[in-house]
Amino acid sequence: METLVRKYQQKYRKAREELARWHELQSRLLSHFDNAAAVIERLEVLRNPKHYGGLTCVDGIREALLGQQLETLERTFGIMNDILKQFHSIVLALDKMSKDGSQLSKSGSTPSALQMKIGIKPTLAECMDGLNIIHEIYQSEYLLKSSLISSLTWNSSSSDIAAVRQLLVDQPNISKYEVQQIFDIIFAEEN
Numbered sequence: 001m002e003t004l005v006r007k008y009q010q011k012y013r014k015a016r017e018e019l020a021r022w023h024e025l026q027s028r029l030l031s032h033f034d035n036a037a038a039v040i041e042r043l044e045v046l047r048n049p050k051h052y053g054g055l056t057c058v059d060g061i062r063e064a065l066l067g068q069q070l071e072t073l074e075r076t077f078g079i080m081n082d083i084l085k086q087f088h089s090i091v092l093a094l095d096k097m098s099k100d101g102s103q104l105s106k107s108g109s110t111p112s113a114l115q116m117k118i119g120i121k122p123t124l125a126e127c128m129d130g131l132n133i134i135h136e137i138y139q140s141e142y143l144l145k146s147s148l149i150s151s152l153t154w155n156s157s158s159s160d161i162a163a164v165r166q167l168l169v170d171q172p173n174i175s176k177y178e179v180q181q182i183f184d185i186i187f188a189e190e191n
Contacts, residue, residue, distance in 0.1 A: 007104055008127035011097045012186045015134055018090045019179070022138065025090075026171070029083045029145070033168060036076045036152065037161045039069050043154055073154055080149050084142075091142045094135040101131040120188045130182040140173035 045051050046066050055061050105128045116123060122130075148164045156164075 002121065004104055004124055005121050005127060008101060008122075008124070008131075009186060011101055011131060012127075012183065015094060015097055015131065016183065018093050019134075019138075022087065022090050025083055025086050029080060029087075029149075030165075030168060032076055032080050032083065033149075033152075033165060036073060036080065037165065039073045039076065040152075040154060040156055040161060041158060043069055043073070044158075070154065077152075084146055084149060087142045087145060091135070091139045094131075094138055098131040098135040101128050104128075122185050122188065126185055130186060133182060134179060137174055137179065141171055144173055 043066065046062065046069060049056065049062065052062060105124045145168065148167055152161070152164060
């Protein structure tokens with residue numbers, strides 16, 4: 001059993017690395033989201049001919065500026081979609097860890113062995129359940145992010161943008177306390 005717990009702890013170390021990558025991607029996503037929001041707000045201003053004042057006499061200025069901003073927005077959307085793909089790769093890695101963890105516990109463990117506790121080491125059931133919970137939490141958050149980013153368009157209202165940004169910042173499906181508690185249980189002997 002002790003050997004299995006060590007194998008689980010290795011999986012949790014890998015999971016911790018993936019979650020660190022998640023947090024880096026979160027920062028990048030928010031930065032690019034803010035860039036997209038700024039372009040969308042500029043588009044609203046640029047669509048109105050009265051904002052051009054004396055520049056209205058320059059042929060094609062409005063179309064050129066709008067075109068340039070739309071190109072910038074499309075590039076930013078592309079970057080955000082690439083970041084979402086990286087989030088998805090993390091979710092897939094967590095899924096694999098969870099499935100591998102389930103296989104570990106099935107290899108030669110009886111149902112009573114799953115619940116057996118030796119000292120401060122976690123039970124095999126705690127190890128297995130923790131990986132499943134972490135995967136589910138981050139998968140739910142990835143699905144929310146995907147949905148939110150796909151809802152953003154060049155004609156989104158500023159109130160929609162603010163609501164989407166707040167959801168992206170809050171990451172409502174990720175309970176940092178719950179995730180930390182899982183890691184604390186798994187690495188209790190190291191604390």
